[in-house]
Amino acid sequence: MRRKKDLKIKIIPLYKKFFDFLERMERGERAWPAYWRYYYFPHRHFFKAYFSLFPLLDKEALKKRVEAIKVHHYNRLRLLLERNSAEKILQAIHKRCLMFLGPKNLNQVKVYLIIGFFSPEAFLLKLKQEKVIVFGLERFRDLSSLDLFYAHEYGHWLLEEKGIKIPDEKRAFWYLISEGLACWFSSLVLPERPLTDHLFLRRDRLNWCLANESALKEIFQVYGHDLEKIITLEEQGDSSLGLPPRTLHFLGFRAIDNYVRHLGRANFFDLIDQPEKLFDLSFDD
Numbered sequence: 001m002r003r004k005k006d007l008k009i010k011i012i013p014l015y016k017k018f019f020d021f022l023e024r025m026e027r028g029e030r031a032w033p034a035y036w037r038y039y040y041f042p043h044r045h046f047f048k049a050y051f052s053l054f055p056l057l058d059k060e061a062l063k064k065r066v067e068a069i070k071v072h073h074y075n076r077l078r079l080l081l082e083r084n085s086a087e088k089i090l091q092a093i094h095k096r097c098l099m100f101l102g103p104k105n106l107n108q109v110k111v112y113l114i115i116g117f118f119s120p121e122a123f124l125l126k127l128k129q130e131k132v133i134v135f136g137l138e139r140f141r142d143l144s145s146l147d148l149f150y151a152h153e154y155g156h157w158l159l160e161e162k163g164i165k166i167p168d169e170k171r172a173f174w175y176l177i178s179e180g181l182a183c184w185f186s187s188l189v190l191p192e193r194p195l196t197d198h199l200f201l202r203r204d205r206l207n208w209c210l211a212n213e214s215a216l217k218e219i220f221q222v223y224g225h226d227l228e229k230i231i232t233l234e235e236q237g238d239s240s241l242g243l244p245p246r247t248l249h250f251l252g253f254r255a256i257d258n259y260v261r262h263l264g265r266a267n268f269f270d271l272i273d274q275p276e277k278l279f280d281l282s283f284d285d
Helices: 015-026 031-051 059-067 071-080 082-098 146-162 168-189 195-199 203-211 213-223 227-236 249-263 268-272 275-279
Strands: 009-013 109-114 122-127 130-136
Touching: 009 082, 015 031, 015 071, 015 109, 031 059, 031 122, 071 082, 082 109, 082 146, 082 168, 109 146, 122 146, 130 146, 146 168, 146 195, 146 268, 168 195, 168 213, 168 227, 168 249, 168 268, 168 275, 195 203, 195 249, 203 213, 213 227, 213 249, 249 268, 268 275
Parallel strands: 009 109, 109 130
Antiparallel strands: 122 130
16 A cells, blocks of 8 residues: 555645734734745745736735735635645545556655635646646635646646647647646546536536537637637637637547547556647547
């Protein structure tokens, strides 16, 4: 049986430091000095990288946001995270992920659990010379999807570790393919969950994608040379095109799923060991 220390996952629970900061506020310490001294500054390399994602949030804006904190607003989150519940879920799902990767010598993945103000539920962050997985726990109402988010982001992390060189003309295509790979990987690890979960789509939105796949392909044919435009269309949609948000990545998942069915049984590394074959895929197949 693989012991925990062999799981090759390092979890950094910064949220505990945030709760330490809240306790100091409860004891009467001023919010901003306590936040800076006990939460931000000891982990300043991480937070400098993290807050660089929000260019409109300068130090003064952050100070105002911190000073507006109400301790009782975090009571539910404190209860949710007690007894290391998030860490236990992550250790379990990471062990499950390793079962589908084949006999590869994997590097250790670092996972930061933070409480921010506007962070996505889960994302990759470049920290010095490595990529780390970050969970913004302030957005979680419960932990029922934590394993799903981890499997998805771990798929992205594995792609980053592979260091695949993407031709300029394939960047928009690869953006959707990489999303498809991450969705496919989570469906492999958590097959008991419905496809809507893995694609992060409501049932009505998935039905729309199935009924309008040809329209999605046409939109990509028009804008597939422009990565920024494809990212915008994926994140925001476009009412003038009849495109709902968060639907273009359906093309990436379909391409990967069809490719896997053609290959037969495949683990994640079978797919990414020869990325040139992925670049040769087409959304029209």
